[in-house]
Amino acid sequence: MNRALRAAVVLGAGLLAALLVAAILALPVPAVRLPALVAAHLPASGVTHPVTAVLLNFRGYDTLLEVAVLALALVGLLAQSPPRELTHAPSPGEPVLPLLARVLVPFLILSAGYLLWAGAHRPGGAFQAGAVLAAAAVVLHLARLWPAWDRPGRGLRLGLVGGLLLFLAVAAALLAGGTLLRYPPQLAGTLILLIEIGLTVSLGLLLAGLFLFLAEPRSL
Amino acid sequence: MNDPVYDVAPWLVLLPLAWAGLAFVWGPGRGARLALAGTALQLLLTLRLAAELLSLGGRRHAVGGWGAPLGIDLAVDGLSMTMLLLTQAVAFAVFIYARAYFTDRSADGDGHGARNHFWPLAGFLLAAMNALYLSADLFNLYVTLELLGLAAVGLVAAGGNAAQVSAALRYLLVSLLASGAYLLGVALIYGSYGTVALSALPLMSADAPLAVALAAALMGVALLLKTALFPFHFWLPPAHGGAPAPVSALLSALVVKATFYLFLRLGLGLFAPLGETIAWLPGLLGSAAIFWGSWQALRAQRLKMLVAYSTVAQLGYLFLIFPLLAPDGLALQAGVMQALSHGLAKAAMFMTAGVFLQVSGRDAVADLAGVAGRLPVTLFAFGLAGVTLMGLPPSGGFLAKWLLIDAALAQGRWGWAAVVIAGGLLTALYVFRVVRQAFASTEARPPLAPVPRTLEWTAFALAAASVLLGLRGMEVLHLLDVGAAS
Numbered sequence: 001m002n003r004a005l006r007a008a009v010v011l012g013a014g015l016l017a018a019l020l021v022a023a024i025l026a027l028p029v030p031a032v033r034l035p036a037l038v039a040a041h042l043p044a045s046g047v048t049h050p051v052t053a054v055l056l057n058f059r060g061y062d063t064l065l066e067v068a069v070l071a072l073a074l075v076g077l078l079a080q081s082p083p084r085e086l087t088h089a090p091s092p093g094e095p096v097l098p099l100l101a102r103v104l105v106p107f108l109i110l111s112a113g114y115l116l117w118a119g120a121h122r123p124g125g126a127f128q129a130g131a132v133l134a135a136a137a138v139v140l141h142l143a144r145l146w147p148a149w150d151r152p153g154r155g156l157r158l159g160l161v162g163g164l165l166l167f168l169a170v171a172a173a174l175l176a177g178g179t180l181l182r183y184p185p186q187l188a189g190t191l192i193l194l195i196e197i198g199l200t201v202s203l204g205l206l207l208a209g210l211f212l213f214l215a216e217p218r219s220l
Numbered sequence: 221m222n223d224p225v226y227d228v229a230p231w232l233v234l235l236p237l238a239w240a241g242l243a244f245v246w247g248p249g250r251g252a253r254l255a256l257a258g259t260a261l262q263l264l265l266t267l268r269l270a271a272e273l274l275s276l277g278g279r280r281h282a283v284g285g286w287g288a289p290l291g292i293d294l295a296v297d298g299l300s301m302t303m304l305l306l307t308q309a310v311a312f313a314v315f316i317y318a319r320a321y322f323t324d325r326s327a328d329g330d331g332h333g334a335r336n337h338f339w340p341l342a343g344f345l346l347a348a349m350n351a352l353y354l355s356a357d358l359f360n361l362y363v364t365l366e367l368l369g370l371a372a373v374g375l376v377a378a379g380g381n382a383a384q385v386s387a388a389l390r391y392l393l394v395s396l397l398a399s400g401a402y403l404l405g406v407a408l409i410y411g412s413y414g415t416v417a418l419s420a421l422p423l424m425s426a427d428a429p430l431a432v433a434l435a436a437a438l439m440g441v442a443l444l445l446k447t448a449l450f451p452f453h454f455w456l457p458p459a460h461g462g463a464p465a466p467v468s469a470l471l472s473a474l475v476v477k478a479t480f481y482l483f484l485r486l487g488l489g490l491f492a493p494l495g496e497t498i499a500w501l502p503g504l505l506g507s508a509a510i511f512w513g514s515w516q517a518l519r520a521q522r523l524k525m526l527v528a529y530s531t532v533a534q535l536g537y538l539f540l541i542f543p544l545l546a547p548d549g550l551a552l553q554a555g556v557m558q559a560l561s562h563g564l565a566k567a568a569m570f571m572t573a574g575v576f577l578q579v580s581g582r583d584a585v586a587d588l589a590g591v592a593g594r595l596p597v598t599l600f601a602f603g604l605a606g607v608t609l610m611g612l613p614p615s616g617g618f619l620a621k622w623l624l625i626d627a628a629l630a631q632g633r634w635g636w637a638a639v640v641i642a643g644g645l646l647t648a649l650y651v652f653r654v655v656r657q658a659f660a661s662t663e664a665r666p667p668l669a670p671v672p673r674t675l676e677w678t679a680f681a682l683a684a685a686s687v688l689l690g691l692r693g694m695e696v697l698h699l700l701d702v703g704a705a706s
Contacts, residue, residue, distance in 0.1 A: 030414025076374030
């Protein structure tokens with residue numbers, strides 16, 4: 001990249017930053033107060049934590065598409081990587097990391113379960129729980145207790161998109177009743193928990209997959 | 221909310237997501253029949269929706285029963301309906317083609333990865349476009365853009381060679397940059413107004429806060445980048461020209477139209493007042509795209525690159541409408557007709573390029589010599605698609621260009637009309653360059669691999685549809701009179 005182009009990029013970025021600062025300093029008071037609306041409708045949402053209510057109920061459709069984005073990212077990755085030779089036997093490495101992993105992973109799984117359950121009434125939920133599960137998988141891999149992943153079999157493929165398919169099934173069942181993702185108030189809490197359980201498993205596998213499908217087979 | 225008519229619109233998003241997911245579980249290379257069944261059902265639902273729209277008017281669907289601004293609204297009006305129709309129709313034809321194209325014989329560079337993961341990726345792509353056309357919420361639109369961009373990049377990259385992967389990577393970076401800019405714009409709008417629902421947002425006024433003006437600029441540039449309007453077209457030819465033919469057809473015919481639609485939607489709605497001051501800019505860039513794209517198509521060595529540069533040029537016409545938008549609706553009709561006819565014709569053209577590639581294993585324009593006598597149906601399909609792109613009567617392209625010239629002359633703006641005519645002549649040059657080469661006599665008659673009839677006839681059907689569209693075009697454009705539901 002030549003010097004003039006570089007200077008132009010820097011100048012443009014600086015100008016954008018200055019404009020952003022000026023714009024944000026001059027932000028008006030919004031006419032619509034969404035937090036108040038969310039609070040007012042919280043009792044009808046089936047959960048008591050506003051973030052979960054927005055993610056799974058008020059804007060549950062966004063979340064459905066976001067889960068599709070994550071699944072798609074993994075499908076795209078699998079479409080990319082050629083089949084490879086993997087050695088499945090873990091080789092002994094240094095002793096400290098495996099010990100740490102053996103201690104940590106049960107707690108990580110426990111934490112994921114807690115985060116999933118806590119999502120209904122405090123910060124937490126499927127995305128956080130799934131991320132913790134994925135972290136557990138990565139720790140196991142780094143400690144050489146779990147091999148990198150090869151082409152997924154049908155069971156793993158079902159696990160990867162099962163959360164999305166479950167979410168879709170709930171959405172389709174509700175849409176058959178007339179409105180997309182309109183939970184009956186008395187069932188809202190149950191259905192949201194069901195969706196979140198499915199999402200926790202699938203998101204955990206998806207996020208772990210983004211690492212393990214790419215992990216160097218030789219690191220074992 | 222107690223709509224007496226059952227609303228089928230959300231199924232257009234759920235169905236492709238479902239068959240994409242199931243095709244993935246089913247396994248690599250599987251799911252073609254599932255995808256075809258799903259897409260056929262979507263096509264039927266779209267036709268039903270269009271009929272309902274004509275008799276009952278625009279449609280709004282409050283997801284979750286909440287309604288904007290708390291929830292997300294889906295909305296269908298005439299403009300989104302035409303795009304939904306185009307999307308399902310072209311996708312259905314391309315999928316029939318793709319099923320025959322991705323067989324074991326296609327070891328000609330369109331490798332295993334493309335075949336193995338085409339169906340799930342195509343399902344996500346279709347879901348993303350349908351969701352985009354249905355959405356009436358700026359943030360939800362961002363999510364659909366993400367889904368669309370990732371699916372398109374995945375399809376370009378799938379199992380490709382180094383050139384294909386590098387094109388996909390460039391596409392990915394452009395797509396991410398544009399998504400980021402769009403999201404920044406959404407955040408600024410939310411900060412200014414406290415909502416992202418299109419129905420709850422005020423039209424941008426002259427005394428709008430700086431944040432809104434900045435948002436308009438960021439979102440505008442983002443969508444132009446994704447639509448590959450000159451000078452943001454640099455990523456398009458390698459990505460569209462390098463992908464397997466069915467993928468190129470989907471990308472060139474449909475994907476760039478989706479972001480154009482969003483640009484138009486925001487330009488007609490939220491940011492409409494901006495039009496009075498800067499509408500000439502997209503028009504000017506569109507003119508530049510027509511000349512630059514056509515010139516590059518004339519010089520291209522490979523057939524698929526020629527067709528890809530033709531897309532750059534034809535996208536230019538879409539943006540000529542912005543300086544001409546007026547209450548008479550002529551320019552809008554011209555833009556929609558151009559989107560529809562180019563969608564049909566360009567899909568057909570890439571599909572014929574795929575046939576040439578499969579039978580000869582080569583993609584150079586020069587290698588087409590003597591093809592006319594041996595693949596008459598395919599060559600005829602290419603010619604028909606070319607007729608639409610040139611804008612010869614009675615094609616849909618002719619109707620689009622006629623409406624555009626009409627709009628320009630009604631306002632006494634001869635310059636834009638001249639651009640349309642000059643562009644048509646340039647198009648004729650590069651289309652005839654291919655056709656003449658196909659008729660050239662040649663001594664060498666290398667053996668041609670047999671090609672499934674499905675490949676030839678699906679391309680022909682789309683090309684014929686693009687020409688016949690001109691005859692029934694005004695009836696299709698009646699859909700545009702259907703306004704949005706309040």
